Structures are given as C-alpha cells and as structure tokens.
Amino acid sequence: MSDEGLEQARAKMQAEGVDDTAIEVFAHYYRLVESGESGMVPEDTIEPVEMDSLADVEVPEDEAARALAGTVVIKLNGGLGTSMGMDRAKSLLEVRDGLSFLDITARQVISLRERYDVRLPLLLMDSFRTSDDTLAALAQYDGLETPDLPLDFLQSKEPKLRSDDLTPVEWEADPSLEWCPPGHGDLYPSLRSSGLLQRMLDAGYERVFVANADNLGAVADPRVAGWFAQSGAPFAIEAVRRTPSDRKGGHFARRKEDGRIVLRETAQTLPEDQEALQDLSRHKYCSTNNLWFDLRAMVDLLDERDGVLGLAMIKNTKTVDPSDADSPEVIQIETAMGAAIEVFEGAVTIEVGRDRFVPVKTTDDLLVLRSDCYELDEHHVLQQVPETIPFVDLAPSYKLVEGFERLVEEVPSLKDASSLRVEGEWAFGPGVRVVGDATLPAEGGRVEDTVLGDAGDPGDSADEG
Secondary structure (H helix, E strand, O other): OHHHHHHHHHHHHHHOOOOHHHHHHHHHHHHHHHOOOOOOOOHHHEEOOOOOEHHHOOOOHHHHHHHHHOEEEEEEEOOOOHHHOOOOOHHHOEEEOOEEHHHHHHHHHHHHHHHHOOOOOEEEEEOOOOHHHHHHHHOOOOOOOOOOOOOEEEOOOEEOEEOOOOOEOOOOOOHHHHEEOOOHHHHHHHHHHOOHHHHHHHOOOOEEEEEEOOEOOOOOOHHHHHHHHHHOOOEEEEEEEOOHHHOOOOEEEEEOOOOOEEEEOHHHOOHHHHHHHOOOOOOOEEEEEEEEEEHHHHHHHHHHOOOOOOOOEEEEEEEOOOOOOOOOEEEEEEEOHHHHHHOOOOOEEEEOOHHHOOEOOOHHHHHHHHOOOEEEOOOOOEEEOOOOOOEEEOOHHHOOHHHHHHHEOOOOEEEEEEEEEEOOOEEEOOOEEEEEEEEEOOOOEEEOOEEEEOOOOHHHHEEEO
16 A cells, blocks of 8 residues: 555655655655654663763854855745744744844844845745745845845655555645655755755855754854854754753764764654663753755755655654644655755764754743843844843643733833743733742732842732633
8 A cells, every 4th residue: 555655645745746856855754654663762772972062162263254245044934823823934033122033033044144244145945835924024125135035945754654555645624734844854855856966066165054944043144154164964963961961852863873863853763762861971962953064065965865764753643633633644744854964974063052952942942032131232132141040830721822921010020030830820910030949839920010039029029710
C-alpha cells in the first residue's frame, strides 16, 4: 500500500504546484518512514560536546565589517502563532514600543547598512499564509528590498500521511488541514529551487545568516560574521548554555561513529533517554537556531546530492485536526535546519550570550519581552537590563494573545524579579512592580500600584475577585 501512498502523495503535490525538488525531498523521507526509520538518536550513540566561546574570540573591526558586507540575512517567517491564538504572521505581533518583530528586524537591518556601509539584504522565508501580510507591513520601509534579491520566498508544503497506510489524508471539513510545513529544514531545497542561492553568489555574497523571526536577539552582528569568516567552516550554529527552562529541549552532541556534531531534538529522543536529555551537566548546550553557512559550500553540496541534503528526520504523530482528538491519526515528516550541521565536514559551533537568544514561544515570553527587562537602543538592538531574566509562568487564561491583552492592561516591572507565577485570572493595572519571587493565587482579582514578591505582601496589594 505504501508504494501507492507515495504515488498519491506525489500526484497531490504536483497538482498543488509544489516544486519538483521539494517532491523528491519528501519522497526521500517517505521511504525512510516506510522502512521503519524512527529518526531517533539513542543516547549510547552520542557523547557530550564542548565548544569555544565568542567572548574569547578576537575579530578585528575591519574584518568584521568586511564579513558583514558579504552577508545575506534570512529570517524564518512562516509561522502563524497558532499556539498563541493568532491567525496571521506571528512576526506582526506588537512586542515593544508599539513595534512588531518585523518592524524591529527591518530597522535593525537598515541601521546596520548605514553604520557599516553594506548592502546586507533581508529575505524572509514565508509560507503561503504569511507572505501577503508580511510584504504589506514592510512596504513602509523604503529601500528595504535590495536590487539583487526579493524580500521573501516561499517555503514548501507536503501532505500529512495516514499513520495506518501512509496515504495522503483527506479531510473534507477543512482541506487545508491535509497539508503541513516540512519543518525549517526546508530552507535549503527552497533556496535552491527558487534560484536564490545562485543569485546570491552571482551578486557577490559569500555567506548567509539565518534566524527565527521571533528572536529579536538574532542580529546580524559583524563580530559574529567576522568569526565565521575567520573560521573557514562551511556551516556553524550559535549555541547557549542550557538552563532549567531548556531542560526538555534539544541539545548538541557528538556522534561516536564519525565524530560529527549533531543536534538532537526532543522528538528524536527515546523514552529511556529522557533523563540523559534533561541532564544539564552532561549535555550543556542548546541551539539558538541562529546559523551561518558558506554559500559556495551549500551550493556544491546540494548539487552533489541533487537537492537532498539528507537531514535527520523528525517523525511527528498527530491528528489531522489538532483540535479534534477523534480525527484520523497522521504522520507529519519534518526536518530541522540545524540538523545540517552533521552533513558538513568541518562544521562548528560557538557559545554566545543569552542576549542573542530571546525567542518568544509563549505569552510568558511575551510578558518579559514587553517589560523593563529589555530596552531597544538607538540601533533597535535589544539590550537586557537585569543580569538574569526572571522566570514567568502565567495561568491558562493568558495563553492566547486575546486573553493576555485583556488581562495585562499595563506590563508590570520585572527587572528586579526572580520569578512571577500567576495561578489565577488576575488583571494587571498600572504601577505593578515585582521584586524577587512572587505568586498570585488561584482566586484571581486585580493588582495595581503595588509591589509583589519579597519586598511586598501580595495580600495587602491585591484585590481578590
């Protein structure tokens, strides 16, 4: 039945206008699923990895500026922020000073161009759902699009497969749910099939910096560009030390078989290896998803492999309608762009500060980013104010942006906080300051003009509802 399933999937993708290269990449992973490949990375096949720190690297200013001049910036912008209740590009969400992720990113790039007199193109990898809104929002920035390259290109899509027979699922209630993105590992074949890799080379660019659109710390820093140029490596990823909040996430390791660096994601970890995954003293580093690659090296390897890099597979089992547990079980085949580190001989990692890793995955993160824990400097670069960012855990009422905006009338001061736990539905009015550790109980109510935490008694300053 699986041969028939692959042919059905091919036909469905062709009818949808999916590029031939993307179809061949999908077919590669389909055959892995068909053969029983799980994509798992057992603990006994890897060992911990150590790495140098950017803080210890010397990069002359002229070399840094020269490296930046040969760099293209790509931001991954295909997400809709559905986990936060959004139905448009997540990067359009207001995050600081009335500006969205996209606004700040555009201004960062424009500032770098002016300061270093470089071209520094900005490209966004959009999905068919984010492209129109994104380009409309960026239209206000005259000159943002460079003559050499477009402002965006589209990621691919692939059919979800029934887990029982590996045929493309059909869902008449909402046919759009029959499709899924192939993960951000799709970056490479999408760049190749669009012709953009060759266009970059033809225009004289040498390297690419890639990061998530929701990570405002991911600036195309000339010092990091200079380090990468000096390294001579074909591929690199910026890493940070794992903290307790990263305990359940992926990490870097070294494969015993060939010594290559690998990026093991949570979905690639066996149940019996979960304890090792969460051991911060063993696996010390996680990925920022800020990566750099040499353009010539990427083009050559993709040509050698006919567009299929062969990234490690992530096999996700879900229901076709995520909101309906009774809908058919499906397999979504994904890859992570960071997994390319293991296919390039001589690929490297570098430890960077947490200031380059400020992702916003939840409204907990959004609260901190909007607070006085951060400031935007004159170059629209995010500056961390306290030495340590507080831990925030908001109740389910805040999970979606609509509820968050309703309850957080004014963002509390968090720069002196260690943690804030909100167990009930509390409205935050003006003048709230959190010091040390604070917990608001499940009863709910309203807080304003008060200090919560070690320096104040929540009971004296919170009106229970």
